[in-house]
Amino acid sequence: MQIDVRTVSIEPVRKTFDHLARRFGNKPASRYQEGSYDIQAAENLHYRPTWDPDQELYDPNLSRIRMKDWYDLKDPRQFYYSTYTLARARQQENVEANFAFVEARGLQDMLPEDIVEKSLKLLVPLRHAAWGANQNNTLACGYGYGVVFTQPCMYHAMDNLGISQYLSRIGLLLGGVEALEQAKDAWLNDSAWQALRRLVEDTMAIRDPFEVFVAQNVVLDGLLYPVVYERLVDTYLASQGGQAVAMLTQFMTNWFTESKKWTNGVLKVTAAESDENAKVLAEWINHWSDRAVSAILPIVNSVLDERVDEMVSEELEAFRARIAKTGIQL
Amino acid sequence: MSTVFIAFQTNEETRPIIEAIELDNPAATVYQEPAMVKIDAPDELVIRRETIEEQMGREYDLQELQVNLITMSGHLSEDEDTFTLSWK
Amino acid sequence: MDTPVNKKKLSLKEKYSYLTRDLAWEPSYQKKEDLFPYATYEGIKVHDWSKWEDPFRLTMDAYWKYQAEKERKFYAIIDAFAQNNGHLKLTDARYLSALKIFLQAISPGEYAAHKGFARTGREFPGVGPQVACQMQAIDEIRHAQTQIHAMSNYNKFYNGFHGFADQRDRIWYTSVPRSFFDDAMASGPFEFMIAIGFSFEYVLTNLLFVPFMSGAAYNGDMSTVTFGFSAQSDEARHMTLGLECIKFMLEQDPDNVPIVQKWIDKWFWRGFRVLGLVSTMMDYMLPKRVMSWREAWDIYGEENGNALFNDLARYGIRPPKGWGDAAEAVDHMSHQFMLALYQWNFGTAFHSWIPSDNDMDWLSKKYPNTFDKYYRPRWEHIKKLEANGTPFKNYGLAKNCQTCQLPCVFTEPGDPTTLCHRETEYKGEHYHFCSDHCRDIFQEEPEKYVQAWLPMPQLFQEPINGDLEAWMKWVSLVDGEDNGDYQGSHDQTSFEKWREMATSN
Numbered sequence: 001m002q003i004d005v006r007t008v009s010i011e012p013v014r015k016t017f018d019h020l021a022r023r024f025g026n027k028p029a030s031r032y033q034e035g036s037y038d039i040q041a042a043e044n045l046h047y048r049p050t051w052d053p054d055q056e057l058y059d060p061n062l063s064r065i066r067m068k069d070w071y072d073l074k075d076p077r078q079f080y081y082s083t084y085t086l087a088r089a090r091q092q093e094n095v096e097a098n099f100a101f102v103e104a105r106g107l108q109d110m111l112p113e114d115i116v117e118k119s120l121k122l123l124v125p126l127r128h129a130a131w132g133a134n135q136n137n138t139l140a141c142g143y144g145y146g147v148v149f150t151q152p153c154m155y156h157a158m159d160n161l162g163i164s165q166y167l168s169r170i171g172l173l174l175g176g177v178e179a180l181e182q183a184k185d186a187w188l189n190d191s192a193w194q195a196l197r198r199l200v201e202d203t204m205a206i207r208d209p210f211e212v213f214v215a216q217n218v219v220l221d222g223l224l225y226p227v228v229y230e231r232l233v234d235t236y237l238a239s240q241g242g243q244a245v246a247m248l249t250q251f252m253t254n255w256f257t258e259s260k261k262w263t264n265g266v267l268k269v270t271a272a273e274s275d276e277n278a279k280v281l282a283e284w285i286n287h288w289s290d291r292a293v294s295a296i297l298p299i300v301n302s303v304l305d306e307r308v309d310e311m312v313s314e315e316l317e318a319f320r321a322r323i324a325k326t327g328i329q330l
Numbered sequence: 331m332s333t334v335f336i337a338f339q340t341n342e343e344t345r346p347i348i349e350a351i352e353l354d355n356p357a358a359t360v361y362q363e364p365a366m367v368k369i370d371a372p373d374e375l376v377i378r379r380e381t382i383e384e385q386m387g388r389e390y391d392l393q394e395l396q397v398n399l400i401t402m403s404g405h406l407s408e409d410e411d412t413f414t415l416s417w418k
Numbered sequence: 419m420d421t422p423v424n425k426k427k428l429s430l431k432e433k434y435s436y437l438t439r440d441l442a443w444e445p446s447y448q449k450k451e452d453l454f455p456y457a458t459y460e461g462i463k464v465h466d467w468s469k470w471e472d473p474f475r476l477t478m479d480a481y482w483k484y485q486a487e488k489e490r491k492f493y494a495i496i497d498a499f500a501q502n503n504g505h506l507k508l509t510d511a512r513y514l515s516a517l518k519i520f521l522q523a524i525s526p527g528e529y530a531a532h533k534g535f536a537r538t539g540r541e542f543p544g545v546g547p548q549v550a551c552q553m554q555a556i557d558e559i560r561h562a563q564t565q566i567h568a569m570s571n572y573n574k575f576y577n578g579f580h581g582f583a584d585q586r587d588r589i590w591y592t593s594v595p596r597s598f599f600d601d602a603m604a605s606g607p608f609e610f611m612i613a614i615g616f617s618f619e620y621v622l623t624n625l626l627f628v629p630f631m632s633g634a635a636y637n638g639d640m641s642t643v644t645f646g647f648s649a650q651s652d653e654a655r656h657m658t659l660g661l662e663c664i665k666f667m668l669e670q671d672p673d674n675v676p677i678v679q680k681w682i683d684k685w686f687w688r689g690f691r692v693l694g695l696v697s698t699m700m701d702y703m704l705p706k707r708v709m710s711w712r713e714a715w716d717i718y719g720e721e722n723g724n725a726l727f728n729d730l731a732r733y734g735i736r737p738p739k740g741w742g743d744a745a746e747a748v749d750h751m752s753h754q755f756m757l758a759l760y761q762w763n764f765g766t767a768f769h770s771w772i773p774s775d776n777d778m779d780w781l782s783k784k785y786p787n788t789f790d791k792y793y794r795p796r797w798e799h800i801k802k803l804e805a806n807g808t809p810f811k812n813y814g815l816a817k818n819c820q821t822c823q824l825p826c827v828f829t830e831p832g833d834p835t836t837l838c839h840r841e842t843e844y845k846g847e848h849y850h851f852c853s854d855h856c857r858d859i860f861q862e863e864p865e866k867y868v869q870a871w872l873p874m875p876q877l878f879q880e881p882i883n884g885d886l887e888a889w890m891k892w893v894s895l896v897d898g899e900d901n902g903d904y905q906g907s908h909d910q911t912s913f914e915k916w917r918e919m920a921t922s923n
Contacts, residue, residue, distance in 0.1 A: 010503065010916045012574035013908075018894050019583040034570055035563035038583045039529050044593070044871040046600035051456040057603050058533075081560040082489045089486030092479045131441035135540060138552055142536035147529075154536055154556050161549065162478035165437045172436070177428070180436055188443055201447040332725030337628065339647050364708055365635035365643050366628070393480055397487050399651045401624050403722050405729075406473045406658045410430050417729050 023071070035080040036147045037071055060145040063210040064280050067273055070146025076265040077152075077258065084155045088162070091251055095166060098247045099173070107244040108173050115242040116174050118303045122232060123249070124171035124183030125193055129224070130164035132200035133157075136216040144209035152262055153209075156217065159259075163252055170248050192302040195295035203288075210270075211284055217263050219288040222322070225256040226315050227296055232303065260322075267326040281328050289319065332417040334375050334404030337368040344398045346385035347377070353385075354378050366400055375404070377413040434475035439468070442545045454543040460606040463671035467544030470666055473658035474550075481553065485560075492564055492648045499641040500571040506920050507638040509705040511576065511913035512904050516630075516703040517569060517642060518578040518768035519695055523595045524626070525565040526586040528649075530599035531614055532558035538607040547611075547666075550659045554615075557652040561645075568645040575916075576909050578767045581894030585767055589893040590873035591695070591759075594823045597870060598692050602685075604866065608667065609681050615660030617685035621723055623653055626696050629714040633704045661726075668733040675734050684862070686738035687855040690747075691822035697752035698759065701781065702773060710784035715748045740855040743831045749785055750834055753793040758827040760800070761812035764886075767895050769904035772801050792834050809903070813886075815874045820849040820867055821856035828852050844868060 015021070019038040020029040045057045055062065060070060067073070079087070102108055108116075137157035144150040171179040187193050203215045229252050238246045271278040293316055300308050320330055336351075338344040340362070348367055352360060358371040369375065382390045392413050404415035428436070445453055457464075476484075498504070508514075532555050539551035573579035586592050602613035631646030667674045697711040727737040738744075760770045773781065778797060782789045800810045816825030817839075830838045840851040844864045851857040860867045876882065882889045890897050899908055 010575070010919065013576070013912070014574060014580060017570075017573060017579070017583065018581045029570075031563075031567055034566050035559075039526070039562055039566070040533070041526065041530065041587055041596065041600075043587045044596075044873075044876075046593075046597045046871050047604040047866050047869045049604045050866065051459065051606050057600055081556070081563050082493060085482055085485045085489055085560075088478075088482040092482045096479065127441060128443060134441075134552070135548075138536055138540040138548075138555075141555070142533065142540050150533075150536075151559055154532075154552075154559065157536075157539075157552060158478060158481075158556055161438075161441075161552070162482070164441050165477050165479070168437050168441075172428075177436070180440060184440065184443070188446075197443075198447040201445045201453070204445070204453050205448045332728055333721060334725070335722075339651075364632045366632055366647065393474075393476065393484065396474075396476075396484050396651055396654070399654045400647050401628055401650055402654050402657070403624075403725065405661065408430075408474065417725050418732075 032078040032080050040147050062143050063208045065210040065277050071148050072269050073149040073266050075152045076261050079152055079155055095251050102244050112241045115237055115240055119245045120175050120179050122303050123167055124179055125187040127164040127167035128187045129200055130160050133216050134160035135204050136212045140209045140213045166251055192298040199291050199295045214284045215288040219285055220292050222319050223292045229253045231311055264326055271327045278328055282330050286330055331372050333370050334415040335370045336402040337366050337400040339398045340365055340367050347382055350381040350385045351377055354381050374416040379411050430475055437477050438549050439545050456541045456606055457543050460608050461677055462608045462667055462674050465670055470544055470546035471662055472546050473662050474655045488648050492644050495644045496568050496641045506917055509637040511909045513637050513705055514576050515768040516699040521569045521579055522582045522585045523592045525562050527595045527599045528558050528562035534603045534610055538610055541607045554656050561649045564645045568641045577899045584894040593873045595692050597823045598688050611663045612681040613685045616664050617689045619656045620660040622689040624718040625714055629709050630700055633708045636706045636708050637704055679735055683739040684859050687740040690744050694751050694755050698756045701752035702756045711752050712748050746831055749788040754827050758825055764901055767900040769907050771904040817850045818872050818874050819852035819856050820870055821859045824852055826852045
């Protein structure tokens with residue numbers, strides 16, 4: 001039976017699901033709202049975890065941060081799986097095009113020797129740091145509370161993995177398998193990298209999902225990305241004939257700009273919730289940013305001879321100004 | 331003997347894939363079901379990139395299979411050229 | 419140039435290994451057991467994580483690319499479906515009961531799986547399984563969301579969908595899958611993998627997604643077919659993860675074999691009970707049917723399961739303990755469960771109905787040994803009561819099984835006329851079970867299962883105190899709209915009216 005249903009105009013009997021009508025009023029909900037709000041079990045949980053019977057299966061008390069409603073922590077990008085995946089698919093097409101552009105013209109072979117050396121030295125060990133970030137965001141997703149806060153952590157974890165893979169590909173392109181091996185050796189043994197590795201391992205031992213989010217996404221990435229990608233790659237290396245390298249790290253630069261929207265948004269709402277939250281956030285940010293600065297300095301020193309302290313302290317100032325805007329007093 | 335199987339959505343992209351599978355696996359049986367095609371084979375089923383490329387007339391990456399895959403059974407082993415399901 | 423450039427093209431496997439396995443390192447500033455605190459308490463011994471074989475070697479760029487392609491297709495179809503009032507092309511609005519159960523009972527499980535895989539994706543001290551689990555974590559939230567998005571349009575025109583988030587936590591039948599997923603998440607990372615990765619994904623989801631979705635296509639529901647098949651394309655990856663995980667555990671140490679066997683026994687039965695819901699969806703709720711639950715079981719349960727267990731025999735694994743009882747129950751479960759749903763349909767946020775003569779003829783053909791003998795007479799009796807104006811309603815409360823949480827409506831193995839009921843005592847309390855297997859599962863871990871939240875006793879506690887009206891409000895069930903018989907329901911009258919508008923002038 002063929003029905004031409006387009007010609008029929010029928011009235012919907014309701015506009016949205018009950019839980020969304022309670023939150024947002026009786027009107028059609030967006031796909032972000034449908035896919036994010038209240039889709040996690042909230043009560044009548046059956047059993048306590050055998051891996052830690054002091055916890056609930058979904059437990060808001062694993063963090064020192066307290067929220068009356070964790071669903072206040074909306075992602076300003078409104079990423080749900082589809083919008084997230086489509087955004088990254090477009091970006092990865094650009095990355096592919098950039099790699100293809102560099103490879104087709106043999107630009108990697110035309111790079112000045114010391115640029116290749118510095119790029120390898122700076123970027124390739126960072127693939128391990130990105131793996132640490134992946135671990136931390138996976139933990140924040142797994143143990144954090146409320147879908148609007150935890151789902152972007154999972155997307156972020158996959159981004160961290162993607163970044164570690166792009167960094168590995170840069171290593172393979174510029175220095176082959178040996179470059180990866182040397183970078184891993186540097187990560188494990190080279191003194192310039194040990195403060196960062198220690199910091200990463202220490203963050204991986206944190207079990208408070210919100211502290212992990214702050215230490216990793218707000219603080220460490222908040223200092224590392226501007227220093228490495230904006231200052232060292234896009235500015236310093238590019239000015240020395242390393243524009244091709246900057247093409248290969250474009251994803252990271254754009255990704256960091258985008259993700260700041262999310263991290264700033266989360267900080268702002270969390271700090272505005274209560275003075276206690278704001279104090280805890282300030283404590284974490286102070287603690288981890290001291291560690292991050294001393295971990296980043298020796299890395300920068302290994303590729304740059306002058307103005308290192310100045311550059312890092314400028315970035316620290318910029319970072320503190322960014323945090324101040326979210327309503328947190330450091 | 332144990333049966334391995336794989337199923338794809340029925341559409342224009344999978345038509346040449348199914349033809350390729352039939353060519354490479356004479357022992358396979360193809361079942362057309364609503365919106366899907368299921369292929370059974372005794373013990374082993376091999377999908378070859380080259381055969382798909384011949385059927386499609388373009389380059390093909392076996393990882394593209396995932397886009398229209400519905401389900402499968404058997405141990406999977408995968409490299410650039412083949413995608414094999416088997417019971418040992 | 420001094421830098422030695424290795425131009426050798428890496429194979430897919432080598433490249434994948436550099437892009438995943440090689441990212442991790444042995445920590446030295448922190449103890450490994452502090453970074454992965456839950457990796458050993460279950461007793462699974464792993465000597466060498468590098469022995470893990472990655473079945474699908476997807477790097478993130480490829481993941482984004484192929485998944486985006488699936489997403490574009492999916493949303494194009496459900497948008498078109500909504501714009502064209504695709505719901506009027508359904509064979510019949512009765513069919514929607516199956517989707518309501520899906521949204522209330524199964525989609526929340528997808529979310530739980532997302533969360534659980536995020537945890538295992540962090541807790542395994544090996545990169546191979548971590549990355550695979552993380553991909554599954556992000557896939558599972560995709561499934562929860564695509565299902566909600568696909569059903570959002572139905573919610574605008576039909577009853578029973580609107581309160582799914584409340585019903586997930588409160589209504590009686592959703593506590594069956596909820597307790598299943600809660601149980602898995604309350605387990606350690608290895609058991610979680612057997613529960614969801616192996617038992618649910620590999621042994622059981624085919625039954626849910628493949629024949630049922632084919633059935634949705636048959637009934638004109640392109641929107642559900644699309645989410646079903648699109649999800650199932652991810653499941654292919656998930657199934658290989660589950661299978662790899664079980665092989666890995668079995669190969670790492672012979673001491674793992676009995677632990678794994680115990681989990682297979684448990685999780686097969688837990689999963690089989692959850693699928694009780696699916697059996698009625700397939701046999702009773704699809705107006706046009708592709709295959710019966712029994713036929714689906716023969717292909718995706720029996721044949722596929724035997725192939726798998728034959729294969730695992732080399733490690734000393736035997737088929738799950740409940741395998742034989744399951745095979746026998748397949749001829750009964752959909753009928754027993756639909757009868758139960760019908761008599762308690764005042765308390766379900768979906769409709770049920772007495773099968774038509776035509777339906778019953780189909781059922782006797784598909785179940786030649788059981789339907790006419792045991793179940794047709796009951797339906798005929800219920801039909802007579804209905805015709806006499808005294809419809810059969812059971813306002814009494816069923817006993818819930820302490821383990822699987824289903825009402826104890828199933829019969830004894832080997833005797834389909836006697837209800838099966840088991841009991842046990844633990845620390846002075848009595849506990850009830852639907853079967854030997856559910857009782858055995860309880861007895862393995864009583865401290866876990868005594869915690870179960872049982873929906874029936876809740877009726878007599880705060881804030882309900884035995885008041886049915888208060889209970890309906892509490893579970894967001896609108897009496898007279900969401901529940902009861904399909905005959906005479908709003909869904910039926912709306913659908914028929916709209917169809918009439920669409921087919922005449």
